[in-house]
Amino acid sequence: xxxxxxxxCYNEEQRLPRTLESARAxxxxxxxxxxxxxxxxxxxxxxxxxxxxxxxxxxxxxxxIRQPENRGxxxxxxxxxxxxxxxxxxxxxxxxxxxxxxxxxxLPLIEADGADIVIASRQHPDSEIPVRQSWxxxxxxxxxxxxMRLTVGIPMRDTQCGFKAFSAKACEVIFPLQRIEGFxxxxxxxxxxxxxxLTVTEIPVRWANDDLSRVRxxxxxxxxxxxxxxxxxxxxxDQGP
Numbered sequence: 001x002x003x004x005x006x007x008x009c010y011n012e013e014q015r016l017p018r019t020l021e022s023a024r025a026x027x028x029x030x031x032x033x034x035x036x037x038x039x040x041x042x043x044x045x046x047x048x049x050x051x052x053x054x055x056x057x058x059x060x061x062x063x064x065i066r067q068p069e070n071r072g073x074x075x076x077x078x079x080x081x082x083x084x085x086x087x088x089x090x091x092x093x094x095x096x097x098x099x100x101x102x103x104x105x106x107l108p109l110i111e112a113d114g115a116d117i118v119i120a121s122r123q124h125p126d127s128e129i130p131v132r133q134s135w136x137x138x139x140x141x142x143x144x145x146x147x148m149r150l151t152v153g154i155p156m157r158d159t160q161c162g163f164k165a166f167s168a169k170a171c172e173v174i175f176p177l178q179r180i181e182g183f184x185x186x187x188x189x190x191x192x193x194x195x196x197x198l199t200v201t202e203i204p205v206r207w208a209n210d211d212l213s214r215v216r217x218x219x220x221x222x223x224x225x226x227x228x229x230x231x232x233x234x235x236x237x238d239q240g241p
Contacts, residue, residue: 002034003027003107004086005100008076009039012094013047015210019096020055024062026101037062040080043070074178074185081166081175087111089171093162095210102205106165109201116170116198119190123157126204144224151228152191156202159186163205170198179234184227191231 005023009016020037027035039052039062049066056064065083067076077091088110090103098120106118122129132138141160148159164186166174173196180188193200 001036001086002088003031003103004036004038004081004084004089005103006038006040006077006080006084006089006091007094008042008073008080008091009044009048009052009094010042010070010073010076011044011046011048013044013051015095016048016051019094020051020062022096023092023100024055024059026099027061030104035061036085038065038080038084039063040065040067040076042067042073042076072181072185073183074188075181077185078175078178078181081171084171087168088165089168090165091162097210098161098163098205098207102163102203103165105203105205109203110165110167113201114199115201116167117190117193117200118165119156119159119200119202120161120163120205120207121156121158121202122161122205122207124202124204128204128206129208130206131208147225148187148228152187152231154187154190154194156190156200158202159190161205161207162186163207164189173198177235180227180230182223182227184224184231187228188231188234192235195235 024037041049041052041064052064056062065079081089081091088107092098092100102120109115109118121127145159148154174189174192177192178185178188190200
């Protein structure tokens with residue numbers, strides 16, 4: 001199978017139906033019989049599992065994976081990426097703020113150029129942002145990126161855009177080592193990629209903010225900052241001598 005698309009879902013009954021219809025239609029046009037969509041429900045308490053199950057019954061390319069309880073986006077992504085079967089495996093957000101069509105930029109870099117990981121960057125000079133985040137969210141993101149660079153030394157301009165593609169080989173190297181299950185998991189993945197000598201390429205994308213963001217303005221940034229401190233300690237053994 002050429003492409004797997006993993007979508008972590010937690011209480012996404014409002015946004016998931018539209019995302020599923022749009023993403024599935026595009027994938028069927030461009031990858032007929034050569035893709036799968038994995039919907040990983042992270043212990044939702046609304047109608048998300050029912051919506052996902054109905055989509056899976058109607059479309060053989062869609063699979064539903066259910067977490068027994070809410071563990072965090074990082075846990076849902078890890079499970080989906082490890083259970084996926086594609087030669088390239090993409091995870092994207094349920095709000096479809098970055099449309100699945102952007103994978104067309106990532107695939108040649110992985111399949112032809114040999115990149116291990118391709119990540120979307122909203123800070124790339126060629127990216128299009130028709131609907132921006134609030135001033136506060138944008139500046140919190142920039143502050144997090146600065147602290148991330150100082151703490152773990154990853155020279156990426158945008159680690160938190162929820163659109164990242166991995167070769168199957170890179171998935172098998174990185175995701176078994178992933179430990180952080182909240183929103184800080186993106187940084188951990190890129191930190192592990194650097195430790196393992198994997199290549200990471202940033203691409204420009206079209207990204208539109210969704211006001212129904214799952215990031216809680218008070219608690220989640222605090223937890224993400226704490227995760228930065230944990231990353232080096234968690235992977236001390238992986239750093240080698």
